[in-house]
Amino acid sequence: MNLPNMSRRSVLAGLSTVPLAAAAGFPELAQDRPGRPAEDPGHRRTTLLRGADLVLTMDPRLGSGPLGQLENGVDVLLRDGTVATVGHGLAAPDGARVLDARGRIVLPGFVDLHNHLWQSSIRGGCANEGLYGWMNDCNRATLPKIDPQDMYRFVHLAALDALQAGVTTVVDWVHPIPYDTSERYIRALDDAGLRFVYASAQSAADAHLILKIKKDLLDPLPLASVQVAAHAGMSQLADLRTLHALARDLGVMLNSHVLENRGDRKDDPIRSLREVGAFGPRLLMNHAIHLTDEEIALTGEHDVRIAHCPLSNMRLASGICPLPAFHRHDVKAGLGHDGGTNDTSDMFNVMKAAVGLQRARHEDAAIHPTIPAVLRMATLGGAEAIGMADRVGSLTPGKRADVVVLDPGTLNFAPRFDWTGQIVLNGQPPNVSEVFVDGHLRKARGELLHVDTARVVREAELAAAHVRTA
Secondary structure: OOOOOOOOOOOOOOOOOOOOOOOOOOOOOOHHHOOOOOOOOOOOOOOOEEEEEEEEOOOOOOOOOOOEEEEEEEEEEOOOEEEEEEOOOOOOOOOEEEEOOOOOEEOOOOEEEEEOOHHHHHOOOOOOOOHHOOOOOOOOHHHHOOHHHHHHHHHHHHHHHHOOEEEEEEEEEEEEHHHHHHHHHHHHHHHHHOEEEEEEEOOOHHHHHHHHHHHHHHHOOEEEEEEEEOOOHHHHHHHHHHHHHHHHHHEEEEEEEEEEHHHHHHHOOHHHHHHOOOOOEEEEEEEEEOOOOHHHHHHHHHEEEEOOHHHHHEEEEEEEEOOOHHHHHHEEEEEEOOOHHOOOOOHHHHHHHHHHHHHHHHOOOOOOOOOOHHHHHHHHHHHHHOOOOOOOOOOOOOEEEEHHHHHOOOOOOOOOOOOOHHHOOOOHHHEEEEEEOOOOEEOOEEEEEOHHHHHHHHHHHHHHHHHHHH
């Protein structure tokens, strides 16, 4: 959700530790006994996932079909933070951790193209409002009340929620906040262990803060990168021009909410983006619902990228993104949760909604996105949309080891019929048994490692109480 610039108070900064638990994990092996202490969060071990029943590599060169599918005893070797090898009968290197993946599904981690993690502070709020009412009564009313310490608590909770649900990369569109609050925001993301893109929004007058945030807070972090977030519209053309120039000078993407609501047309955001020269492959447009046929064609012609947020669009009665039309014009598109209006982190639900909305609208079960197409959108498609497909989004050897293991042996998922379809139609966050980010094991046997869930929840509740009484 977008939000105009505003003043905010800053207070003390604070720290916290983190959440979650759930689900079943790997069958036990001598190499990985539950009685052993969890690995050091900073330590990355060579790991062999042994004997998975199904691996979706998202690389057709590695397996069959568009998802690069491999079956029946597939091994995946992770070494030095990368996917080293995928195949059958791989030998375990000396000293490697071997995890029994029999009966499991292995796939790349999910890429969440659009979020506002601070909005965990308003989960379930303004439930009877559309976009503009929600922005006024929840979004704008809450953000100025959040001090740096409480910002850490809200973001930490939401980032861990995303991680435990299988998201390994998140693009977080961060509204204009003071530098000290930004520092706590970024620390919360980094402490959670996610790979993240910090899309920093500031007015043109405060654009220097984006440079400072990048240099001081993001560049030192190996899993962090930056985008410039901006408001598109003819009424904000001067600011948009300045921020686009900054993004261009930094060599990063411009990230903007575009035509989320039909009422946004009056400010002609597409025209504004074209006038400043931003309408191209370094532009990520969030939502992109109310485009004309001509604008959709131009989006494809200029290789502009799209973040589709179906659950948020449903929640706010915003409309249905014309995904099939974008697909016909070869637009690169991925999926996003979109913060408070998604209410929780569940990429399975996002995928199912993306498929279901188009089928209901077009009364066509074969309409885009199909089941394989939406799985690709949630992984490699998202990585392509933000220019990270050379690093993440598939299990291609040499890419970073962002990997998710699913346990299908649960009441909601079993019995096996078509596991690829069941991931989208039956999958839930508790089916995520293991998560690796850059080769680091972040979740094992259904529980986040080195996380005190109860404390994280208590801290978030404390922050919420502060907001209520502010």
